[in-house]
Amino acid sequence: MKKTIVIAGATGFIGKWFIEKYKEEFNIIALSRSKIKHSNNDQVQWKQVDLYSISSTTNALNGADIGIYLVHSMMPSTRLNQGDFEDTDILLADNFSRAAQDCKLKQIIYVGGILPKDDQSISKHLKSRYEVEKTLGSRKTPLTSVRAGIIIGPSGSSFRIVQQLVKNLPLMACPEWTKSLNQPIDILNALEIIRWCVDNKSTFNKPLEIGGNQIITYMDLLKITAKKMNKKRLIFSLSFITIGLSKLWVSLITGTSKFLVSPLVESLKHKMTLNPENMVNLPINYISVEDSVEKALYPKDKVPTNPEFYARKIKENTVRSVQRIANPSNRTTDFIARIYPIWLTKRFADLIKANYDGKFIKFSFFSLLLLELKVIKSRSDDNRKLFYITGGWLVKRTSLGWLEFRSVLNNEYMIAGIHEYVPSLPWYIYKYTQAKLHLIVMKRFEKFLFGVPKKY
Numbered sequence: 001m002k003k004t005i006v007i008a009g010a011t012g013f014i015g016k017w018f019i020e021k022y023k024e025e026f027n028i029i030a031l032s033r034s035k036i037k038h039s040n041n042d043q044v045q046w047k048q049v050d051l052y053s054i055s056s057t058t059n060a061l062n063g064a065d066i067g068i069y070l071v072h073s074m075m076p077s078t079r080l081n082q083g084d085f086e087d088t089d090i091l092l093a094d095n096f097s098r099a100a101q102d103c104k105l106k107q108i109i110y111v112g113g114i115l116p117k118d119d120q121s122i123s124k125h126l127k128s129r130y131e132v133e134k135t136l137g138s139r140k141t142p143l144t145s146v147r148a149g150i151i152i153g154p155s156g157s158s159f160r161i162v163q164q165l166v167k168n169l170p171l172m173a174c175p176e177w178t179k180s181l182n183q184p185i186d187i188l189n190a191l192e193i194i195r196w197c198v199d200n201k202s203t204f205n206k207p208l209e210i211g212g213n214q215i216i217t218y219m220d221l222l223k224i225t226a227k228k229m230n231k232k233r234l235i236f237s238l239s240f241i242t243i244g245l246s247k248l249w250v251s252l253i254t255g256t257s258k259f260l261v262s263p264l265v266e267s268l269k270h271k272m273t274l275n276p277e278n279m280v281n282l283p284i285n286y287i288s289v290e291d292s293v294e295k296a297l298y299p300k301d302k303v304p305t306n307p308e309f310y311a312r313k314i315k316e317n318t319v320r321s322v323q324r325i326a327n328p329s330n331r332t333t334d335f336i337a338r339i340y341p342i343w344l345t346k347r348f349a350d351l352i353k354a355n356y357d358g359k360f361i362k363f364s365f366f367s368l369l370l371l372e373l374k375v376i377k378s379r380s381d382d383n384r385k386l387f388y389i390t391g392g393w394l395v396k397r398t399s400l401g402w403l404e405f406r407s408v409l410n411n412e413y414m415i416a417g418i419h420e421y422v423p424s425l426p427w428y429i430y431k432y433t434q435a436k437l438h439l440i441v442m443k444r445f446e447k448f449l450f451g452v453p454k455k456y
Contacts, residue, residue, distance in 0.1 A: 002025070002026055002027045003026055003027070003065045003066060003198070003199060004026065004027040004028075004029060004063060004064045004065050004066070005022075005026045005027070005028050005029070005064065005065065005066045005067075005068060005198070006028075006029040006030075006031065006060065006061050006064035006066070006067050006068070007019070007028065007029070007030050007031060007067075007068045007070065008031045008049075008051065008060075008067065008068070008069050008070060008071050008096060009031075009068075009069065009070030009071040009072070010030035010031055010032060010046075010070070011030075011032055011306045012070055013151070013153070013155055013156045013157060013187075014070050014111055014151070014187070014190070014191075014194075015030070015068075015070050016155070016304040016305070016306060017153065017187050017188075017191055017304055018068065018191055018194065019041075019044055019304065020302070020304035021188075021191050021195075022191075022195060023041060023043045023044055024043065026198075027045070028043070028044045028045065029044075029045050029046075029047055029060070029063075029064055030044050030045070030046050030047070031046075031047055031048075031049045031051075031060050032046060032047070032048060032049070032309060033048070033049065033050070033051075033077065033312060034048065034309035034310060034311075034312040035048045035309060035310045035312075036048070036307055036308070036309055036310075037307070037308040037309055037310050038307060038308040039307045040305065040306075040307045040308075041307070046307065047060045051071065051092045051095055051096065052077075052091070052092065052095070052320070052419055053095070053419075054095050054098055054099060054379070055379075057095045057096055057098075057099040058098075058099040058102050058103060060099070061096075061099045061100060061102075061103040061105065062103050063103075064103065064105060065105065065106050065107075065199070066105060066106060066107050066108075066109065066198055066199060067096065067100050067105050067107070067108045067109070067141075068108075068109045068110075068111075068194070069093070069096055069108055069109070069110045069111075069132075069136060070110075070111055071089075071092055071093075071096075072089065072129070072132075076320075077312075077320070078315065078318040078319055078320045078420070079315070079316065079317055079318055079319070079427075080318075080319045080320070080431065080435060081320050081321075081322075082319070082320070082321035082322070082323070082435065082438070082439060083320070083321060083322035083323055083324075084124075084324075085128065086124060086127070086128040086131065086324075087322045087323065087324040087415060088322050089128050089129075089131070089132050090128075090131055090132065090135050090324070090408050090409070090413075090415065091322055091406065091408070091415050091417060093131075093132040093135040093136050094135050094138075094406065094408055094415075096108070096136065097135060097136050097137075097138060097139050097141065098139070100139070100141040101139045101140050101141050105141050106141075106142070106199060107141065107142050107143075107144060107198070107199060107204065108136050108137075108141050108142070108143050108144070109143075109144045109146065109194060109197050109198065110132065110133055110136050110143060110144070110145050110146065111146045111148060111190075111194065112129035112130065112132060112133050112145060112146070112147050112148075113125070113126045113129040113130075113147055113148065113149070113272075114126075114147045114148060114149045114209050114211070114272045114273075114274070115130065115147065115275075116270035116271060116272065122270070123269065123270065126270065131409060133145045133147075133207070134409060135408060135409060137205065138409075138410065142201075142204035142205050143204070143205055144197045144200070144203040144204060144205075144206070144208065145206070145207040145208065146190075146193065146194060146197065146208050146210060147207055147208065147209045147210065147278070148185060148190060148209075148210050148211065149182045149183055149184060149185070149211055149272040150182055150184040150185070150221070150272075151184070151185055151186075151187055151190050152184050152185070152186055152187065152289070152292040152293060152296050153186060153187025153188070153292070153295070153296050154187075154295070154296050154299040154303045155303055155304075156187065156296065159293075159296050162221060162222060162225050163225060163229075163296075163297065165222065166222060166225045166226045166229055166231055166233060167229070167231070169233070170231075170232070170233060170234070171233070171234050172222065172233060172234065172235045172236070174218075174219055174222070174235060174236065178217060178218040178219040178222070179217050179218075179219060180217060180218060180269060180270060180271055180272065181215050181216070181217060181271045181272065181273050182211075182215070182216060182217070182218060182221075182271075182272045182273070183211025183212055183213075183214065183215055183216075183272065183273050183274055184211065184212055184214070184216065184221065184289055184292065185210055185211045185212045185286075185292075186212065186286070186287035186291075186292040186295070188287065189210075189212065189284055189286055189287055190210060192282075192284060193208070193210050193280055193282065193284070196280075196282060206278075207278050208278055208279075208280050209274045209275055209278040209279060209280075210274070210279075210280055211272075211273070211274050212286045212287070212288070212289060212292070213286045214288065214289050215273055216289060219235060220289075221289070221293075222235050223235055224289060224290055224293050225293050225297070228290070228293050228294050228297055229297060315420070315422075317396070317422055317423065317427050318420055318421065318422055319418065319421045319422070319423060319435070320417075320418065320419050320420070320421075321416075321417065321418040321421075321435075321438060321439075322415060322416075322417045323415070323416045323417070323439070323442045324408075324413050324414070324415055325413060325414040325415070325416055325442065325445065325446040325449065326412075326413060326446055326449070326450070327407070327411055327412060327413055327414045327449065328449065328450055329449070330411045330412075331411075331414075331449065332382060332407070332411075333380075333382070333383060333384055333385040333405045333406065333407055333414070334382075334385060336385070336405045336414055337356065337361070337375075337385045337387075337405055338356055340354070340356075340405075340445060341354030341355055341356045341361055341363075342354075343445060343448055344363075344441070344445075347441070347444065351365065352364070352365055352370070353365075358375070359374065359375060360372060360373060360374055360375070360390075361373040361375075361387060362392075363392065368393055369391065369392050369393060370392050370393050370394050371389070371391075371392035371393075371394050371395065372389075372390050372391040372392045372395075373387035373388065373389060373390065373403055374387060374388045374390045375387050376388055376402075382407075383406065383407040383411075384404060384405070384406050384407070385404060385405045386402060386403075386404045387402060387403045387404065388401070388402050389401035389402060389403060389421060393424065394423060394424055394425065394434065395421070395422070395423070395424055396422040396423060396424040397422040400420045401418075401419065401420045401421045401422065402418075402419050402420065403416075403417065403418050403419075403421075404416075404417045404419075416442055418438075423435075
């Protein structure tokens, strides 16, 4: 009997290739934020999902045996997104982990990044991937973590940047980070290992590092690519080019969003070779870097494409705010929900009053109700407190929108999240007043938690 695999991040590079290669071997449920218009394959079931919503994620995972998680730094889905990508990544991973446990999945497979093998401070991107790994593995569902460096293949975003650099620059003065060591792997070899991990109990709850059998520098990869493209390129390094400047010129030259370039450039400053203790012991015929580059440049096989989706419109004037709050005393979400209104009232010297009676949190300015939040006990637990936004002068839409306090990473942090909120203030007034004030307030609240006595 075929196993059912649900893929979050199915429209990305690895997701598309996994579907193309294993669509006949498995029942595949592919997840997308957009609604499918026309399917290009009847063997694959596409589901629309909002990964910010636990209930939507749970519905999407229902009936699956295995979950493959390929989500990294999602593009904004609202008009205003407040929060760092690291905090968003944790929240989405926590939703997936919760849903996987509720749906009794047998395994989660996560493709993340190799941890650095040098003394440099870890990049935000790699740290985020490691936090996602820990979050996905924080519950009962067994996690297989597949850590990879550069994956080379047709339509791969990382290699596309390399290709564009070689195409557009006859002279490349590269920063020092291009001398960092890496072990690139071909997409087909990576897929072979991911397939081997499916329902393989020997891979449960352990990290696996994958890479080819060649150790090269990023500069070497540029030179190999130039040779395969029959381009004469002068490639050398300059020590004074900073990471920030690198992001800028790579983005400009390749025409790639800085949003996508930044994680790649930051990660490549590290030595990204395999740890022998975490290597995969499989009889794999690894494709050489030279052959992998040639296949990526001039593919002979069909390159998988996504089906046609309906255009996804950002809902007018919607707001999402995801703020991480350090939780040094391991406070519960119930404590945070109770103490926040008390602290806020004192902070604003009773001009703005906030009251929580166990059912509602109400924020008021004198007799004017600014905001009303209703606790949803059926969807709250020891690690999450959920409130629907149900009314108040500052709210334009009360049919959808929620606030939550979420414990993550073994209660080391709290996530304060506002989702699908539509303010009543005119947009540009809101953006530069209420939205800015919210960020300041959450930072001050975090500072307060560091000094709050145990008796609270």
